[in-house]
Amino acid sequence: MFIKIQDLETRKLQFDESYAADELDFGESGVRALSRAHATGVAELLPGTEDQFRLKGHVALEAGAECDRCLGAAAFPVEADFDLFYEPASEAAGGEEIAIDEADAETGFYVGDGIELKDVLVEQVLLQLPMQKLCRQDCKGICPVCGSDRNAVTCDCSAKAGDDRWAALRDIAAN
Ligand SMILES: [Zn+2]
Ligand SMILES: [Zn+2]
Structure with missing residues (x-):
């Protein structure tokens, strides 16, 4: 109209x-x-x-x-x-x-x-609309290493490569 x-x-x-x-x-x-x-x-x-x-x-x-x-x-x-x-x-x-x-x-x-x-x-x-558009609040996202959808698949990449959260924890532990 x-x-x-x-x-x-x-x-x-x-x-x-x-x-x-x-x-x-x-x-x-x-x-x-x-x-x-x-x-x-x-x-x-x-x-x-x-x-x-x-x-x-x-x-x-x-x-x-x-x-x-x-x-x-x-x-x-x-x-x-x-x-x-x-x-x-x-x-x-x-x-x-x-x-x-x-x-x-x-x-x-x-x-x-x-x-x-x-x-x-x-x-x-x-x-x-929210700045960050998520399918659900706790969406796990896509694995940056193997590309699988973490909501559907549990890959073990983070255990090997370490993701940002673990890196942040390591930094805290180091200080
Ligand atoms: Zn999502
Ligand atoms: Zn993965």
Whole structure:
């Protein structure tokens, strides 16, 4: 759904949108949607302005990514509230001050007629995902020596080569 600034001039826009998993494009992030995404909310012009608006809502979906440790599939249920303020990119360049009462409000910029809701949702979902994406908290990862998935196989490489944790312990013992 494209949120067109002109459509907000007369009234606020309530939305209740649902997107199939392949409709959301997470670009180069390696993230993808595993479920339909559902977004609800409202877009409205900021009082006293003609081209600044507030976008407030909620998005829910299940996001998937490659586990940072074992490269297996990792899934993340996302439930995110957002409350964003948008102004035209050209105006921001002019340095015009805009009074925003909410201290924690985020201001974004749009180019042209408005913004695509899907783009906002993608951004909000990415913000919600943890920095380290793991299939499970105790994922053992891939053995750097033999390449086997340590969640599935118990290799004895660490006993021979020593992994970082043992090296750290040896350093402590040496001091
Ligand atoms: Zn993993
Ligand atoms: Zn191994």
